[in-house]
Amino acid sequence: MSAISLRSILDANKLVGPNFEDWYRNLRIVLMHEKLIDVIDKPEKEVPAEDDAEGTMYYHKYMEDCLTGKCIILASISSELQRKHQDMNPLEIIKHLKKMFGTQGRTARYQLSKALFGSKLTANSPNGPHVNHMIDLIEEVEKLGCKLEKEFSQDLIFQSLLESFSQLVINFNMHKMDYDLHEMLNMLIDYEN
Known part of the structure; x- marks a missing residue:
């Protein structure tokens, strides 16, 4: 170019x-x-x-x-x-x-983090689009200079899921699975199916 x-x-x-x-x-x-x-x-x-x-x-x-x-x-x-x-x-x-x-970056970061921390999967909704949206929010927050550790990002996603995913979360943490967020998304979609 x-x-x-x-x-x-x-x-x-x-x-x-x-x-x-x-x-x-x-x-x-x-x-x-x-x-x-x-x-x-x-x-x-x-x-x-x-x-x-x-x-x-x-x-x-x-x-x-x-x-x-x-x-x-x-x-x-x-x-x-x-x-x-x-x-x-x-x-x-x-x-x-x-x-x-x-200050616009600070305001944007606040709005993104508010949406991220307030995200919850609703009953009867597929987890794929929800988790994908959360990954997008995490990436946008990081673009504004707020680096989130991988484990913290994973925790945010897990906490936004329904109680029916609790056994998966326990297994994930017990086995110390090393997935990036997109691999985690695929794992959650497989688990739901």
Whole structure:
């Protein structure tokens, strides 16, 4: 995939505010592909001493990368946000955007965790779609930076099931089965059938 086609991801999903998490993930993909991710992940480089020819060469390359990264970022945000950030370097832009829109990630994480902890399988409902929905919620929570351990995720799923699954849960824990969540989903569907 060429750089132009990857940048089109950002053109199609410009940052307007509520889509910060998706935009930021796409931006990171584009910057990684173009080997520019350091301009937002690493501290600014210091200006080298005047007699350091090699350092000066690397610094000029770094400044070119910063300009390219800044242009990619500015081109992928709304006009209003462009005006607010046009005089900042890439690292400052990202820090400022995170401050502006970071609370949305916290709110989204709260809503997802509320849905996850409140999930319960209802009687006469198949467990497959229910467990699959829980796995989706777990993955979404993790995308927002809240890493759940595998065993904790398994416990959440087991606790959401009906009492009729209690023997399976006991066997699962006694035998210390090492399944990922999708293998666990298949096991639960087999058990139900």
